[in-house]
Amino acid sequence: MKLSARNQLPGxxxxxxxxxxxxxxxxxxxxxxxxxxxxxxxxxxxxxxTVGKKVYAVVKSTEVMVAVD
Structure with missing residues (x-):
């Protein structure tokens, strides 16, 4: 599987x-x-x-906010 989303987080x-x-x-x-x-x-x-299944969290966003205290 190929995706255009750059943020593919395995877990x-x-x-x-x-x-x-x-x-x-x-x-x-x-x-x-x-x-x-x-x-x-x-x-x-x-x-x-199911619990324990290998997956990818795929994040496709045009905006990511960053905050600090």
């Missing part, structure tokens, strides 16, 4: 919290840290997502 599914329509998917990134995605319940089913 494993740590937790899936499924609601009526959407699901919150927590991914433990290979480089450390976590990222959370909210996707449809149907997408979770179509992708066959």
């Amino acid at each position: 494993k599914v740590k937790h899936i919290d499924t609601g009526m329509v959407t699901a919150e998917v927590v991914i433990a990134l290979d480089g450390g840290g976590e990222i959370t995605s909210v996707i449809t319940k149907k997408a979770v089913e179509n992708l066959g997502l």
Whole structure:
């Protein structure tokens, strides 16, 4: 699979919290840290997502905000 998105972060599914329509998917990134995605319940089913499955968090954005204290 080839994507134009430059930010492809490999990891494993740590937790899936499924609601009526959407699901919150927590991914433990290979480089450390976590990222959370909210996707449809149907997408979770179509992708066959389960805890421990190897996935990529793909970030495609035209704007990234940076903040400091």
